[in-house]
Amino acid sequence: MKTISSGLALASLVGTSLAGAIYTLDECVRGEGFYDSFNFENITDPTHGRVTYVNRTTAECLNLTYATSDTFILRADDTTVLKVNDSGRNSVRIRSNQWYYEHVVVFDIQHMPEGCGTWPAIWETKESDWPASGEIDILEGANNVVPNQSTLHTSHNCSMPNNTLQSGSFITTNCDASVAYNAGCGVQLTEDKNSFGPNFNKNGGGWYAMERTLHYIRVWFWERDDPFVPYEIRSGAWIVNTDTWGIPAANFPNSTECDIQSHFGANNIIINLTFCGDWAGNAANYNASGCPLDCVTYVNDNPSAFTNAYFQISSMNIYK
Numbered sequence: 001m002k003t004i005s006s007g008l009a010l011a012s013l014v015g016t017s018l019a020g021a022i023y024t025l026d027e028c029v030r031g032e033g034f035y036d037s038f039n040f041e042n043i044t045d046p047t048h049g050r051v052t053y054v055n056r057t058t059a060e061c062l063n064l065t066y067a068t069s070d071t072f073i074l075r076a077d078d079t080t081v082l083k084v085n086d087s088g089r090n091s092v093r094i095r096s097n098q099w100y101y102e103h104v105v106v107f108d109i110q111h112m113p114e115g116c117g118t119w120p121a122i123w124e125t126k127e128s129d130w131p132a133s134g135e136i137d138i139l140e141g142a143n144n145v146v147p148n149q150s151t152l153h154t155s156h157n158c159s160m161p162n163n164t165l166q167s168g169s170f171i172t173t174n175c176d177a178s179v180a181y182n183a184g185c186g187v188q189l190t191e192d193k194n195s196f197g198p199n200f201n202k203n204g205g206g207w208y209a210m211e212r213t214l215h216y217i218r219v220w221f222w223e224r225d226d227p228f229v230p231y232e233i234r235s236g237a238w239i240v241n242t243d244t245w246g247i248p249a250a251n252f253p254n255s256t257e258c259d260i261q262s263h264f265g266a267n268n269i270i271i272n273l274t275f276c277g278d279w280a281g282n283a284a285n286y287n288a289s290g291c292p293l294d295c296v297t298y299v300n301d302n303p304s305a306f307t308n309a310y311f312q313i314s315s316m317n318i319y320k
Ligand SMILES: *[C@@H]1O[C@H](CO)[C@@H](O)[C@H](O)[C@H]1NC(C)=O
Pocket: 042, 043, 044, 052, 053, 054, 055, 058, 059, 087
């Protein structure tokens, strides 16, 4: 890991009047650095997936994680036919060692898991007091298709107005995790066809960025060859100015309907890949996606269907 101390000299140059929009690089996690910055969570999937989250030793031994200086791969087993009573397909779930409050995070992603039954996610939360410290799902979806979205899940008394400046569209506006079976307030990334699944991968991926302040939480996506990707994103610059990033894909404002400060606390970053479970394996969702059989049978019997069930991430930059 290269933890780069945020340049005080640079910060003072830009002054304080633009504070909130200008950030300096605080942590640059690249390739092998993911091993230092994240812990392997060897736990039972709380969302009841058809998965076994292995520990680091096993992951490296089975090549379920693999890193070079500029790439980190996280994937599921794609060779084992599972018996009904096996515990689930081997996969990996990692959680950051650091805690984050107000920050910007930029992921440079080449590939995300695809395939029927897959449910990949990059998100932030504090697991031990969920949902008191909030949950921000930056990138999440299931079964390749529906719904590619960014979602907040919170404690009571947080909902979003459906008139925010964003390119995506709210499919639900109540963020309260106790409402509507924890649907959360979700924005579907409707504008860009290459932000998820097979299309994302064919296109060489792209960049997901999230900015969390006391005034709003915003998510942006730029596909790999987007001519409008800010140069500071493409180059992994020392300083970024989120005011120049254009209209976000998802925009969750602070308001009288949701006091962001009291609904979001210290969060970890989590990257996980599960199968089936509460979302992907829900029979109605699974069938609607056009996937064959039932989810668990499909995942048990077809290891080769998961050859492309992997994340390939170059870097994760944190700005503060
Ligand atoms: C932990 O990982 C090992 C393999 O590394 C696996 O056999 C075991 O089932 C996992 N434990 C849990 C709770 O998933």
